[in-house]
Amino acid sequence: MDVAVQAALILFIGVAFLLIIGAPISISVGVASALAMFTLLEMDNGALTSAQRMFTGMNSFTLLAIPFFILAGVIMNNGGIAIRLVNCAKVLSGRLPGSLAHTNVVANMLFGSISGSGVAAAAAVGGTMTPLQEKDGYDKHFSAAVNIASAPAGMLIPPSNTLIVYSLISGGTSISALFMAGYIPGILWGLSCMIVAFLYARKMGYKSEARVTFKQALLVFLDAIPSLLLIVIVIGGIIGGVFTATEGSAIAVVYSLLLSFVYRTIKVKDLPRILLESTKTTSIVIFLIGVSSVMSWVMSFTNIPGIIADLLLGFTDNMIVILLIMNIVLLIVGTFMDPTPxxxxxxxxxxxxxxxxxxxxxxxxxxxxxxxxxxxxxxxxGPVLFVGTKIANLRIENVIRPLMPFFIATIVVLMFITYIPELSMKLPELFDLVTPK
Structure with a gap:
């Protein structure tokens, strides 16, 4: 058997076997990639090349944005920002039937866009909104489903760590362009959740919030402005070319920390715990990137991408069908693998x-x-599913049924995003971040 074929089999069978026995994804990828590398090269050269690829994969100035954005997200999750965004969202969506459900969706979009994390949004906003919805007589399973379904919208609305990782692995795709491209899809995700919530609320007879006066609304917006300014400063600075995504992530840390001190929700004694929490998350992501660089080298050496491309193109040369197959594969992969790996x-x-x-x-x-x-x-x-059900004190199997309409709605939006490129490309083109075709 050809050495390249042996290496490819060792790589994929090794990853699958280690995942099945419960090994972490990073360990599974790292061990299988190293074994494949040793098959291609001698032990000494394989070890040296693996170490070099890991270092090269992690040695990126752009990659520094990830630990800073993670730290900013942890600070905001502990810094009293969520409640101010919830109050702002309540004013924006309070007149719709089932207003608290819509508030949950809008707050998740706002908080997710600041923290860049669906898990953080589900925890922070869900922890605030779940008791309020339960007090107002909302079905607790529906409330949990709303929170879970809308939290990932923030993974598309910038800043997004997943988009930064994609930029790095795709050969340097513009982070500014990716950030701008994420706005409309992220907003459409949130709107699709609001449509489902609206229909359910009408069916169940959930009421809207009492009308607030202009003065009350103004006070709520003024209270939320310092938090919302973070989006304007960071994303505006990146898009405007004032600073890079990495520099913007550092600014996000400083701004969110100062804001938390002003709100008096974080004390100096809390910093070691916050730094430790963000360091744990960062180490997982960065190590994954390092071992995945070894895996990418092995796949490139054995021409695995080319073989898969030939198989797909041999099956069909219809772009619509190819994109549909890719979507199905990625949806299946997403059920058992985190977005970053x-x-x-x-x-x-x-x-x-x-x-x-x-x-x-x-x-x-x-x-x-x-x-x-x-x-x-x-x-x-699904990490957001686990966090959302834990926050609501519910079992996962009890939330799946009310979650299904939201799942279908997001699939519909995915089809629009896939086959209507303008939904992603219009804003980057408008800001001259990509060349119009």
């Missing part, structure tokens, strides 16, 4: 095929992240 593993495989059909890498990046964001709310691994 999935982006690292499948982008090198699928991106060359997409480029061969003339699909812009920015548009394709949004398709990939949208698919994998849906995976965060699906069993058996």
């Amino acid at each position: 999935a982006v690292l593993i499948f982008t090198p495989i699928f991106l060359p095929i997409a480029l061969s059909f003339g699909i812009d890498p920015v548009h394709f990046g949004i398709i990939v992240v949208f698919n994998l964001s849906i995976g965060t709310i699906t069993p058996p691994v």
